Amino acid sequence: MRTLYVAVFGLAGVFARYLLGITAAARWPSAWPWGTFAINLSGSFLIGVVWVLAKEQSIISEDLRVGLMVGLLGGYTTFSAYTLETGRLLEDGQSLRALLYFMLSPVLGLGCAMAGLQLTRLLLRS
Numbered sequence: 577m578r579t580l581y582v583a584v585f586g587l588a589g590v591f592a593r594y595l596l597g598i599t600a601a602a603r604w605p606s607a608w609p610w611g612t613f614a615i616n617l618s619g620s621f622l623i624g625v626v627w628v629l630a631k632e633q634s635i636i637s638e639d640l641r642v643g644l645m646v647g648l649l650g651g652y653t654t655f656s657a658y659t660l661e662t663g664r665l666l667e668d669g670q671s672l673r674a675l676l677y678f679m680l681s682p683v684l685g686l687g688c689a690m691a692g693l694q695l696t697r698l699l700l701r702s
Contacts, residue, residue, distance in 0.1 A: 587651065589649060620692070621692040625696045628692075665677060
């Protein structure tokens with residue numbers, strides 16, 4: 577069942593990433609890669625939520641946890657795109673944007689993961 581979850585959720589994650597990426601590019605055309613930025617932050621938040629639900633609360637099974645974290649979020653998040661886009665910003669002579677993007681993505685991503693952990697714990701206590 578775990579492999580099926582990874583496959584199905586992986587496909588969903590890939591499509592979600594693609595659709596959010598093209599939607600963001602159409603809405604906010606800019607040198608800043610808003611789509612990838614939003615995907616990385618929301619994926620970081622969601623991985624915190626899944627972790628609490630699976631590992632701390634046992635609300636979802638281990639198979640479903642793996643399917644969601646490896647499949648859905650693995651297909652959805654975009655670290656390789658993040659590094660490529662940082663490199664492209666550098667190549668385009670946009671050093672400050674590249675530095676900000678490179679630094680803000682992991683720092684804010686960590687903050688989002690922590691927020692996902694804490695918010696899910698708080699909601700489950702209510």
